[in-house]
Amino acid sequence: MTSAALPPSSVTVRVPAKVNLELLVGAPRGDGYHPLSTIFHAVNLFDEVTVMSAPEWGLAVSGPQSFGVPVDGTNLAARAAQKLAEVAGIDEAVHLTIRKDIPVAGGMAGGSADAAATLVACDVLWGTGLSRPELEEIAAGLGSDVPFLLGGGTAMGSGRGERLAPVLARGSYHWVFALSEAGLSTPAVYAECDRLRGDRAVPDPSPSAEMMTALRSGDARALGAALSNDLQAAAISLMPALGDVLDAGLEFGALGGIVSGSGPTVAFLAESNEAALDLAVSLTASGAVQDVRRATGPAHGAHVISAPRPG
Ligand code: C5P
Incomplete structure (x- = not known):
């Protein structure tokens, strides 16, 4: 063999x-x-x-x-x-x-x-x-x-x-992620979203034209304005400090900010690599955020990086 x-x-x-x-x-x-x-x-x-x-x-x-x-x-x-x-x-x-x-x-x-x-x-x-x-x-x-x-x-x-x-999505984007020390439970955030909605009728979800247009254009500013998350209010309700983190990032020049998924990480979109670096530094220095990470997207999905064979 x-x-x-x-x-x-x-x-x-x-x-x-x-x-x-x-x-x-x-x-x-x-x-x-x-x-x-x-x-x-x-x-x-x-x-x-x-x-x-x-x-x-x-x-x-x-x-x-x-x-x-x-x-x-x-x-x-x-x-x-x-x-x-x-x-x-x-x-x-x-x-x-x-x-x-x-x-x-x-x-x-x-x-x-x-x-x-x-x-x-x-x-x-x-x-x-x-x-x-x-x-x-x-x-x-x-x-x-x-x-x-x-x-x-x-x-x-x-x-x-x-x-x-x-x-259809064009462009590559610069992100700053504000991490929290504590986590949030995904089922708890969905349950809080239901609780906050109470008896209100909720429409069947479908993608927004604003988001589709922003992705097609590859324009970071348009994408920043189109970011939206129905779980955000629920995540903030369970962890009110997230509201301050969002305010801080927008004040320091992010093109848009959003709670990531069910949170508590907050994602900020920046105009460029340099803007992301500045934003990360400002967020850390402000004391509003304990830890930040910079990243770019889109990234490839799960892929093999090493598979050595014996012999
Ligand atoms: O699918 P997954 O195991 O990641 O979902 C974790 C939990 O998040 C589910 O048990 C459910 O409480 C909530 N969830 C939901 N609706 C979704 C996805 C997740 O209510 N579409």
Whole structure:
């Protein structure tokens, strides 16, 4: 057997974080999920997942954002590996190592990203030969954001977020993310959104013309004005300091600011790389924000960065 035919001894996949440029939320469905119309946008804040064949299932988490990540079978990445093994009929355990740089419980889909990365990594390690639609179906079963993280870029999501369609999106964008020390629970934020809406009739969500036009033009200023998130008021209601963070970023010249997904990370769009650097410095110096990250988008979805073969 040539070494090219041997399975890799390990596979490492890099996967981006996401921000929702538009997140429109309908009234809860019978299954408790909310129908969404969203524009996902992947940014180059990355986690890396390495999988290796092992006698027993195992998981280790490292990196700047590893605090609070579960290392047992409840971790979504571990569930992704087990689900793929089940579907592909693989009777092999793997050890997963997750290097986290995406904020945990931050509304940037870090857990979903790790699950998407694990699907891609185990697929290569095991040579399962599953098609992309088959992987997407497994991804959708794991979580609403997981299918998007397989492909990345900028895409429209509907259903509970798992149904993807391409959008015409030009340009590359400079972001500053204001991180929070505490996380927010996604179900709690959706529940707060329902509570704040009370008995008000909620229209079925559909993409706004303003967002579609901004994406087509590739104009950062238009995109900044079009950013919107129906979960923002709920996230601020649960964590009022987020309102001050948003005000600070806009005061320091951001083209637009938005709570990312269910929060509490706040995303600011900047005009240029330099403007992003200035904004990051101002936010940190103001004391309104404990930690900031700069990133650009769109970024590629989960992709293999190393798969060494023995010999
Ligand atoms: O799909 P995922 O597991 O990421 O969703 C986490 C939680 O967020 C769900 O259990 C649900 O409470 C809430 N959610 C929702 N509607 C969506 C997506 C998520 O209510 N479209």
